[in-house]
Amino acid sequence: MNYNKVVLVGRLTRDPEVKQTINGTIVATFTIAVNRSNKRGNDEVDFIRIVTFSRLAEFVQNYLTKGRLVLVEGKLRINRWQTSDGQNRTTPEIWADQVTFMDKKDDVPIVPEAENEIEYDELFDNNDNDEPPF
Amino acid sequence: MNYNKVVLVGRLTRDPEVKQTINGTIVATFTIAVNRSNKRGNDEVDFIRIVTFSRLAEFVQNYLTKGRLVLVEGKLRINRWQTSDGQNRTTPEIWADQVTFMDKKDDVPIVPEAENEIEYDELFDNNDNDEPPF
Amino acid sequence: MNYNKVVLVGRLTRDPEVKQTINGTIVATFTIAVNRSNKRGNDEVDFIRIVTFSRLAEFVQNYLTKGRLVLVEGKLRINRWQTSDGQNRTTPEIWADQVTFMDKKDDVPIVPEAENEIEYDELFDNNDNDEPPF
Amino acid sequence: MNYNKVVLVGRLTRDPEVKQTINGTIVATFTIAVNRSNKRGNDEVDFIRIVTFSRLAEFVQNYLTKGRLVLVEGKLRINRWQTSDGQNRTTPEIWADQVTFMDKKDDVPIVPEAENEIEYDELFDNNDNDEPPF
DNA sequence: TTTT
DNA sequence: TTTT
Numbered sequence: 001m002n003y004n005k006v007v008l009v010g011r012l013t014r015d016p017e018v019k020q021t022i023n024g025t026i027v028a029t030f031t032i033a034v035n036r037s038n039k040r041g042n043d044e045v046d047f048i049r050i051v052t053f054s055r056l057a058e059f060v061q062n063y064l065t066k067g068r069l070v071l072v073e074g075k076l077r078i079n080r081w082q083t084s085d086g087q088n089r090t091t092p093e094i095w096a097d098q099v100t101f102m103d104k105k106d107d108v109p110i111v112p113e114a115e116n117e118i119e120y121d122e123l124f125d126n127n128d129n130d131e132p133p134f
Numbered sequence: 135m136n137y138n139k140v141v142l143v144g145r146l147t148r149d150p151e152v153k154q155t156i157n158g159t160i161v162a163t164f165t166i167a168v169n170r171s172n173k174r175g176n177d178e179v180d181f182i183r184i185v186t187f188s189r190l191a192e193f194v195q196n197y198l199t200k201g202r203l204v205l206v207e208g209k210l211r212i213n214r215w216q217t218s219d220g221q222n223r224t225t226p227e228i229w230a231d232q233v234t235f236m237d238k239k240d241d242v243p244i245v246p247e248a249e250n251e252i253e254y255d256e257l258f259d260n261n262d263n264d265e266p267p268f
Numbered sequence: 269m270n271y272n273k274v275v276l277v278g279r280l281t282r283d284p285e286v287k288q289t290i291n292g293t294i295v296a297t298f299t300i301a302v303n304r305s306n307k308r309g310n311d312e313v314d315f316i317r318i319v320t321f322s323r324l325a326e327f328v329q330n331y332l333t334k335g336r337l338v339l340v341e342g343k344l345r346i347n348r349w350q351t352s353d354g355q356n357r358t359t360p361e362i363w364a365d366q367v368t369f370m371d372k373k374d375d376v377p378i379v380p381e382a383e384n385e386i387e388y389d390e391l392f393d394n395n396d397n398d399e400p401p402f
Numbered sequence: 403m404n405y406n407k408v409v410l411v412g413r414l415t416r417d418p419e420v421k422q423t424i425n426g427t428i429v430a431t432f433t434i435a436v437n438r439s440n441k442r443g444n445d446e447v448d449f450i451r452i453v454t455f456s457r458l459a460e461f462v463q464n465y466l467t468k469g470r471l472v473l474v475e476g477k478l479r480i481n482r483w484q485t486s487d488g489q490n491r492t493t494p495e496i497w498a499d500q501v502t503f504m505d506k507k508d509d510v511p512i513v514p515e516a517e518n519e520i521e522y523d524e525l526f527d528n529n530d531n532d533e534p535p536f
Numbered sequence: 537t538t539t540t
Numbered sequence: 541t542t543t544t
Contacts, residue, residue, distance in 0.1 A: 001235055001471060001504070002411050002437045003205055004448070006478060007139065007275055009339065009370070009405035035404045036477075037368075046406070046480045069370075069403060071137055071277065075438075076408060076478065078448045078494060092480060092494030100305075101135055102277070102337075102370050102403070104540085135337060135370070135540080136303045137277035138314070140344060141409055143270050143473065143504070145543035167543040169270045170343075171502075180272070180346045181542060201543060203269060203504075205411065209304075210274060210344065212314045212360060222537095226346060226360035234439075236269070236411070236471075236504050269503055269544080271473055275407065279539035301539040315538060335539060339405055356541095369403055506544085 004075045006094050008048060009102055010034035011069050018061045028057035029093075030064060032072065049093040050074070060099060073098040138209045140228050142182060143236055144168035146202050152195045162191035163227075164198060166206065183227040184208070194233060207232040272343045274362050276316060277370055278302035280336050286329045296325035297361075298332060300340065317361040318342070328367060341366040406477045408496050410450060411504055412436035414470050420463045430459035431495075432466060434474065451495040452476070462501060475500040 010032035018028045029051050036044040050072050052060050064070065074096035081089050144166035152162045163185050170178040184206050186194050198204065208230035215223055278300035286296045297319050304312040318340055320328050332338065342364035349357055412434035420430045431453050438446040452474055454462050466472065476498035483491050 001238065002439060003207075003234060003409065003473070004411075004436050004438075005141065005207070005409045007405065007407045008478070009368075009403065034406050036406075036479075037404060046478065048478065048480060071405070073137075073139070076410070076448065076450065076494075077438075078450060090492075090494070092478075092492070100137060100277075104135065135277065136305060137275065137339070138302050138304075139275045141271065141273045142344070143272075143502075147542040165542070168272050169543085170272075171270060179543080180344065182344065182346060203544080205271070210276070210314065210316065210360075212316060224358075224360070226344075226358070234411075269506065271475075271502060273409065273475070281538040299538070303539085313539080337540080341405075341407070368405060372403065 006072075006074055006076050008032060008034055008072045008094070009069065010048070010072075012064055012066050013047060014066050016060050016064050018057065025053055026057045026061070028052045028060040028064075030060065032070065049091070050096050050099075051093050052096045052099065056096065056099060063101075064099070068101065069103040071098075071100045071102050072096050140206075140208055140210050142166060142168055142206045142228070143203065144180075144182070144206075146198055146200050146204065147181065148200050150194050150198050152191065159187055160191045160195070162186045162194040164194065166204065183225070184230050184233075185227050186230045186233065190230065190233060197235075198233070202235065203237040205232075205234045205236050206230050274340075274342055274344050276300060276302055276340045276362065277337065278316070278340075280332055280334050280338065281315065282334050284328050284332050286325065293321055294325045294329070296320045296328040296332075298328065300338065317359070318364050318367075319361050320364045320367065324364065324367060331369075332367070336369065337371040339366075339368045339370050340364050408474075408476055408478050410434060410436055410474045410496065411471065412450070412474075414466055414468050414472065415449060416468050418462050418466050420459065427455055428459045428463070430454045430462040430466075432462065434472065451493070452498050452501075453495050454498045454501065458498065458501060465503075466501070470503065471505040473500075473502045473504050474498050 013031045013033050016028045016030040018026065020026055029049060031047050031049050034046045034048055036046065072094060074094040077093055077095055079091045079093065081091065083089060147165045147167050150162045150164040152160065154160055163183060165181050165183050168180045168182055170180065206228060208228040211227055211229055213225045213227065215225065217223060281299045281301050284296045284298040286294065288294055297317060299315050299317050302314045302316055304314065340362060342362040345361055345363055347359045347361065349359065351357060415433045415435050418430045418432040420428065422428055431451060433449050433451050436448045436450055438448065474496060476496040479495055479497055481493045481495065483493065485491060
């Protein structure tokens with residue numbers, strides 16, 4: 001009974017950083033600048049940290065660079081942690097499950113999100129009446 | 135450079151229908167009534183057809199019933215097809231990749247959507263400075 | 269207890285059409301082609317009809333043209349109607365409440381969506397302790 | 403060319419707090435707990451701060467209470483501020499433009515979001531051919 | 537009926 | 541064809 005979805009379009013503030021977890025999973029992180037569309041200028045920005053894993057992280061590593069415009073879909077996480085002197089801190093970040101280019105540069109592969117890989121027209125026998133395909 | 139996302143909350147108008155594709159994939163479909171929140175009454179409704187596959191379809195088959203309130207996330211598809219006498223028709227439907235209960239009945243399992251199954255706290259060595267965990 | 273949200277990114281298949289309602293409200297409609305990102309080519313498309321009103325319709329009329337890439341946010345409506353010989357038909361369309369360019373051409377005004385027009389920094393007295401601004 | 407949208411479903415951790423800005427605008431804030439749907443238990447939660455203004459804030463003040471399940475739609479803001487001793491801090495929050503109940507208690511008014519208030523059926527002259535209403 |  |  002819970003739901004958490006974020007969709008953002010913005011530009012990379014730097015090239016992504018890539019690390020590996022202790023069990024070998026690749027993790028790519030980057031920050032996007034999302035301008036707040038206010039009428040008189042564009043001085044307000046949110047800098048939002050994006051985290052990607054595995055196959056999506058490899059895509060990010062290989063193709064995303066500073067300045068590119070991307071659409072990011074994922075979940076908002078509010079990470080809670082402590083400083084060395086025991087103060088509580090909070091870091092927001094998006095765990096992305098989809099990243100799509102919104103600008104064209106060189107040709108770049110589409111990153112297939114995790115989903116049903118079924119071909120629609122192969123699904124059913126033809127029907128020959130006035131009903132929709134399902 | 136394309137994106138397609140739909141999020142709906144509404145009630146099942148009937149129990150789901152379950153079929154199988156010619157290669158054995160299970161397909162469960164149902165319609166939800168999504169009321170348009172107009173101020174003076176609630177007479178306007180959109181009846182929206184939802185299609186689910188595989189594991190999600192099994193979940194739908196096992197737990198969704200007429201009248202239940204669900205959140206559905208997926209993609210809008212406008213299917214084009216022809217009647218037997220050659221007329222063009224169009225059927226909108228949502229190919230869901232997530233279905234979540236919004237009402238409580240008996241206890242029911244969470245359906246895990248396809249996603250990164252990584253445990254956050256196992257990811258990295260502890261850091262002992264004033265930096266966030268990544 | 270209902271919710272209906274659609275977010276799409278796609279290209280205009282033609283220039284918008286503009287009409288007026290019987291009481292003078294301007295209505296601009298257009299269709300966007302939203303490609304389904306399948307791996308081996310890009311042959312599958314959804315053609316989705318978008319409807320805008322009033323101030324947003326004027327923006328659409330003035331700045332949107334065939335081929336432009338836009339992000340559209342709105343509600344899915346399944347309109348039910350009858351043909352002249354009494355057959356039931358159904359037409360899906362998106363009633364947009366936000367349209368944003370995703371490609372750059374000439375400079376074009378931002379269309380302010382209906383929202384809270386409050387300036388953040390004018391909101392409160394300065395606080396001079398360790399608390400966030402609210 | 404920027405976009406920022408968040409949709410969350412979760413429960414209020416406390417009753418909302420209500421303040422006023424220096425120019426009289428009412429501001430209601432509250433925190434929702436959004437559980438991460440992990441398979442083996444439900445120990446992980448994100449506590450996400452929600453900010454509402456004006457009419458929506460009044461609705462929040464009058465009807466939302468601790469424990470209620472709500473759907474919140476809005477924009478993610480990463481507020482940057484400084485502590486009294488000059489340290490930089492960051493506070494994430496959602497500026498909501500829609501809040502909807504997801505549980506039923508007593509009957510409660512629908513809060514109309516800012517949008518086009520046009521009645522569909524009053525829009526056009528009747529058409530009596532095989533075309534959809536627009 | 538369709539966009540790149 | 542329709543849910544609360």
